[in-house]
């Protein structure tokens with residue numbers, strides 16, 4: 001009761017407040033943080049209170065809280081109805097997490113060549129190099145590129161070029177997200193019927209299993225024959241999954257589900273960030289020259305290697321700043337209280353409520369970033385050109401990848417992928433927005449923000465400077 005409420009709290013009026021929170025999330029959060037500086041406040045949602053925490057001490061505690069008390073998975077399940085949408089094992093047995101966090105990350109240097117090759121191939125398909133300016137729907141093209149590059153790392157070539165697989169990987173996320181959202185709004189008894197009517201998830205899993213099935217079969221045969229000594233053992237996510245899976249998880253359908261699940265976390269997150277980066281660049285072509293100069297110097301020295309990427313401080317800073325300013329959600333570190341929970345300062349969160357912090361209290365706060373709402377691409381380049389902090393670094397004031405217990409395990413891969421793509425883009429093309437007027441407005445879907453789906457960026461083969 002000591003936590004103040006933003007918006008109406010009376011029984012019927014609170015539904016109005018809940019609607020406003022969805023349609024004007026940023027305004028509601030700004031009003032809350034302005035009215036109650038440094039204090040936790042709560043906002044009504046359809047079924048529960050959402051508590052918004054403001055201070056670094058709160059965020060630190062939130063990021064460390066045990067899963068059985070403040071749960072990441074339960075909040076995700078509520079948002080996307082994952083438990084209803086996916087086979088049970090996919091939400092209960094998370095054996096793919098260490099594969100992403102450790103095996104994938106450790107293999108990044110070895111995979112860098114394949115990743116660069118696939119990026120060149122994907123761009124050639126989606127944005128053919130031309131001497132004429134050509135308009136390209138940016139979000140669609142960037143999603144196709146990221147899906148193909150992710151597929152290369154997931155299943156290797158040539159399977160990563162299979163159009164049906166690329167379709168499945170791309171559509172699965174939108175299917176789960178939209179069907180889950182619809183399901184979350186209908187009463188319990190109707191959910192199974194509505195699921196059948198609105199969702200293609202089961203068909204997607206079936207079709208993916210059909211496409212990857214022959215490769216899985218062939219790998220099984222080789223694994224039985226050679227074990228670990230298989231001379232050309234693939235180095236990709238599918239192989240690591242096959243080696244780690246136990247019991248029913250070894251079945252083709254379960255492996256296909258797991259690939260889709262990795263794609264769910266990996267593809268649209270990365271492609272939306274890439275699209276934001278492209279909009280920032282195309283609306284501000286003055287940023288191209290410093291990026292290009294840095295990329296060319298690094299690849300002249302180290303080729304398209306991990307070592308070169310590590311030296312691309314401006315590329316890294318540019319993307320880190322995109323992540324800070326162009327967030328995918330105004331709500332960060334969203335958790336569901338599985339028990340009553342009391343923070344160290346006495347803030348009480350009742351069981352069943354949601355709790356999070358917000359980008360208004362962190363990324364857009366002048367207390368942490370000078371002129372915080374301004375996009376400053378070299379903000380993270382320190383004196384002497386060294387990085388002040390890197391894209392993958394998280395902290396109490398930098399949460400695009402989360403922080404603490406559930407920090408994004410794919411961020412090392414995402415950072416390598418985004419940096420290689422941006423580097424390729426600036427040395428290959430000149431870009432500008434098709435329409436004047438700066439960055440096209442984002443679309444809000446509940447608390448999430450998505451880059452404009454219709455805006456076009458025009459590309460032309462880069463003019464070589466004299």
Ligand code: HEM
Pocket residue numbers: 072097100262265266267269270273328332333334399400401402403404405406407408409410411413414
């Ligand atoms: C720019 C791209 C990406 C962004 C912005 C992003 C962001 C996030 C965020 C915000 C979280 C939740 C953190 C929290 O609430 O504490 C998360 C979790 C996760 N991410 Fe990412 N992510 C990206 C790319 C990827 C990629 C490429 C993969 C896989 C290769 C991946 C796999 C995951 C997984 C599996 C989780 C769940 C972690 C858990 O259950 O503890 N992400 N990501």
